Amino acid sequence: MTLFGRRLPIIAAVLLAVGLVAGLVAPPDRIQGNLQRLMYVHVPAAWLAFLGFAITFGASLAWLWRRKPRYDRLAASAAEVGVFFTGLAIVLGSVWGKPVWGVWWTWDPRLVTTALMFFVYLGYLALRRATLDPLVRARRAAVFGVLAFVQVPIVHMSVLWWRSLHQPPTVLKPGDPTIDHSMLAALLVNVLAFTAVFALFVRARVRLAVAQDEEDTLPGPLAGDVVTAPRLEGVSRDE
Amino acid sequence: MTAWRQLVEIARKDLRLEARSGEALLVTTPFGAVALLFVPLAVGTDTPLLRGIGPGLYWVVVLLFGLLVTLRTSAVDTPPQIALLRLCGVHSVVRLAGRAAASALLLLAFELLLVPVAVALYDPAPHGWPWLLVVLPLVAAGLGLLGTLAGALAQGLDGRTTLGPVLVLPLAVPLLLGATQAPAAAALGHAPWPWLLLMLTVDLIAALALLLGAPHLEEVA
Numbered sequence: 001m002t003l004f005g006r007r008l009p010i011i012a013a014v015l016l017a018v019g020l021v022a023g024l025v026a027p028p029d030r031i032q033g034n035l036q037r038l039m040y041v042h043v044p045a046a047w048l049a050f051l052g053f054a055i056t057f058g059a060s061l062a063w064l065w066r067r068k069p070r071y072d073r074l075a076a077s078a079a080e081v082g083v084f085f086t087g088l089a090i091v092l093g094s095v096w097g098k099p100v101w102g103v104w105w106t107w108d109p110r111l112v113t114t115a116l117m118f119f120v121y122l123g124y125l126a127l128r129r130a131t132l133d134p135l136v137r138a139r140r141a142a143v144f145g146v147l148a149f150v151q152v153p154i155v156h157m158s159v160l161w162w163r164s165l166h167q168p169p170t171v172l173k174p175g176d177p178t179i180d181h182s183m184l185a186a187l188l189v190n191v192l193a194f195t196a197v198f199a200l201f202v203r204a205r206v207r208l209a210v211a212q213d214e215e216d217t218l219p220g221p222l223a224g225d226v227v228t229a230p231r232l233e234g235v236s237r238d239e
Numbered sequence: 240m241t242a243w244r245q246l247v248e249i250a251r252k253d254l255r256l257e258a259r260s261g262e263a264l265l266v267t268t269p270f271g272a273v274a275l276l277f278v279p280l281a282v283g284t285d286t287p288l289l290r291g292i293g294p295g296l297y298w299v300v301v302l303l304f305g306l307l308v309t310l311r312t313s314a315v316d317t318p319p320q321i322a323l324l325r326l327c328g329v330h331s332v333v334r335l336a337g338r339a340a341a342s343a344l345l346l347l348a349f350e351l352l353l354v355p356v357a358v359a360l361y362d363p364a365p366h367g368w369p370w371l372l373v374v375l376p377l378v379a380a381g382l383g384l385l386g387t388l389a390g391a392l393a394q395g396l397d398g399r400t401t402l403g404p405v406l407v408l409p410l411a412v413p414l415l416l417g418a419t420q421a422p423a424a425a426a427l428g429h430a431p432w433p434w435l436l437l438m439l440t441v442d443l444i445a446a447l448a449l450l451l452g453a454p455h456l457e458e459v460a
Contacts, residue, residue: 064455116409123405130396140392143452144406147388150444151409 003204012200015193019186026186038096040186044194045089046114047172051198052082053121053152060145063138069213070206072138075145077205079124081198086118101165109158110166117151124148134213242333249329249337253312254344263308263345264352271304271349272356279360286362293361298418301350301378302411303404308349309342309386310403316394321457331457335387335449343376343383350375366426370435374418377438381414384445391456413441 019040029036059075062068093111094104105111124144131137159168171177177184240248257263278296279289324334354371357363389403396402417438421431 116412119405120409123402123409126402126405127392130393130398130402139455143455144392147410147448147452 012196019190019193022186022189040190042092049086057149060142063142073209109162246337250341253341293363297357313390331453339387346379367422381442
């Protein structure tokens with residue numbers, strides 16, 4: 001079994017290529033022009049961050065219920081990948097914001113709550129890293145993984161609850177999406193492609209965690225093993 | 240002994256330890272006052288500017304340094320002590336609720352001690368100040384609960400005092416918003432109830448998290 005597998009990387013690469021083409025052939029925005037094409041990477045990154053943290057939440061609950069190590073590994077892996085996609089969404093949003101809003105960062109509710117979510121899950125990863133005992137680590141991380149998820153609906157609803165510069169939801173909302181349908185198709189293709197990449201990362205991280213756990217349970221070499229005992233046969237004590 | 244009585248005794252124990260050591264009120268409070276003193280040296284000693292930013296800075300200092308107060312109290316919990324409490328029949332929820340109650344009282348004292356310092360240094364406008372009588376206890380309760388959760392999560396870790404704030408400070412942002420906006424809204428003649436409700440909601444969520452998470456965190460200890 002390889003870390004990334006054989007079929008999923010190919011599927012992800014093909015989907016990414018299709019997504020790239022779809023993003024390029026989709027019509028440009030009437031006001032923002034080609035800048036709007038950043039949406040095809042920014043929005044999937046943000047959605048997959050939500051997905052990652054939702055998996056962490058579900059796996060944390062499952063661990064507290066069943067106490068199976070696989071749930072802890074899944075929660076940790078999804079959180080790591082979720083933090084990566086959150087960071088990516090923030091950076092891409094910043095790159096998009098500079099020419100459109102005129103600033104790299106603004107004190108917008110969506111931006112601030114996303115940054116807070118990023119730090120909450122960095123804390124989750126820091127908590128895991130600081131705890132050495134696997135059982136204690138799993139238990140603490142599960143409790144915090146459930147508590148931390150409160151940030152996710154706040155981030156999603158922030159553009160509705162407060163006056164925001166960031167645009168409100170156009171797809172994840174009740175009713176018909178308020179977006180041109182060819183743009184929506186390109187967006188959905190990219191979401192699919194990014195989801196394949198997400199699955200690839202999470203699966204690889206889970207496999208790494210399994211290998212790490214197996215190595216931890218094996219009796220490892222002792223520091224003294226590298227030192228060979230001196231041969232005393234045929235050697236006089238007086239020499 | 241009833242659960243309520245146990246809770247009160249645990250809170251009293253924490254407060255008695257603080258009375259003997261004075262670490263929270265005699266060390267952390269002056270540290271917070273020094274932070275309030277330093278900010279004008281960094282941003283400029285312009286009185287109208289300081290009058291505007293003073294209340295916000297006060298609450299930032301309360302949040303940052305207040306978490307240190309709550310995490311300090313969890314430092315006295317050693318595994319044998321927790322095991323003894325468990326043998327005595329003290330439920331994990333009661334133990335952490337007692338800790339949160341003591342932390343909230345200490346935080347309230349911490350806030351009250353810093354108020355005259357902030358008033359003297361920043362001379363903020365007095366409008367909306369009566370609402371502080373509600374805001375101060377709400378922030379103290381929320382921060383006490385969140386700090387207790389952080390202390391329990393980071394129990395026994397080397398980086399406990401740095402990891403704890405990282406875990407819960409982002410969750411305490413609604414307290415900061417509510418604390419700064421409620422008096423400001425009142426000063427402008429608006430009803431501050433939405434902000435008070437926001438803080439109360441955070442307090443209730445933190446209490447619920449403590450109630451549901453304590454049995455799992457007890458196993459950690």
